[in-house]
Amino acid sequence: MRSVSEELLTVGEVARRSGFATSAIRFYERSGLLSAQRTGGGQRRFDRGVLRRLAFIRAASNVGLTLDEVRAELESLPSARTPTKADWTKLSRHWRTRLDDEIAALIALRDGLDSCIGCGCLSLQRCRISNPGDVAANFGTGAVYLPDWLTEPHPES
Amino acid sequence: MRSVSEELLTVGEVARRSGFATSAIRFYERSGLLSAQRTGGGQRRFDRGVLRRLAFIRAASNVGLTLDEVRAELESLPSARTPTKADWTKLSRHWRTRLDDEIAALIALRDGLDSCIGCGCLSLQRCRISNPGDVAANFGTGAVYLPDWLTEPHPES
């Protein structure tokens, strides 16, 4: 084992290597997704492990997780030891299901659209695309990655 | 033909029948997606055709269009006559491609994930999920319905 103390990274370097903006990296630290040591002068110095965490964050958000979800997943990592491949694998396996669901939902939407194209209806009462199920109102706030009604069983029946 | 002048709807009624909140309906009018007559006292009175427009708006946003895109599509409708089935069909046919693309992109993501689950890498350099193509930086602002890099040919090579 040789000394690792020189291998600490500045925000700028982390930014360059990860492709995230420095502002995003600071934001992530503030939000508790990353942690960093500080120099005497108060500057951040990141452990190289931060790069893997950032890769995870990017991957997760590509899959459509919110930062809150990402934080939750990151917190489930062992804090004592450095996470292993298996640890990361376990987390990302979880996404597989999520992606499957999203794909299934989009396909359902497309198939519904096909039938609508046939009829040109777009009726509020009958069209699956404009009014699937009976969920008339209650579209909440928040980023619409996929409409909830497609991925959830039943809001309230 | 009997008189149609009594068949105008208040916002409240439109809300009830469409499932949109009254605030959303007013917002849509302000944004130029809907139009309404006014009573002497200044209240909105909507033509029944508004329900179809709202169905279209809902359908389009389920597919992932922004309101700007929806407005653009609505403006391409004939303004002189009442839009026919064929007019609506033409618009929604356009979505089919979009959905196909989105589905393909998600499937690509899932397949990439499958290979990553195998290796547990999540490397910034090699992993397709965390770093597809070479697009390291430049994730812009805006709602991430699907990551652009998945649906676009090449940002700049």
Add this chain to the structure above:
DNA sequence: CTAGAAGTTGAAGTCAACTTCAAGTCAAGG
């Protein structure tokens, strides 16, 4: 005619995920 439900407005708030800004302070090569 009147009570009360429903309508009106503009301005401001919300949420997520960041970015931008101002006004500095720190670190490192020459």
Add this chain to the structure above:
DNA sequence: CCTTGACTTGAAGTTGACTTCAACTTCTAG
């Protein structure tokens, strides 16, 4: 030692799609 580029902070701004609020006004059933 000094210059210069990189770093610091908290606060405020951004985008999209609405919602919420306050302070009225209008409609309509009885």
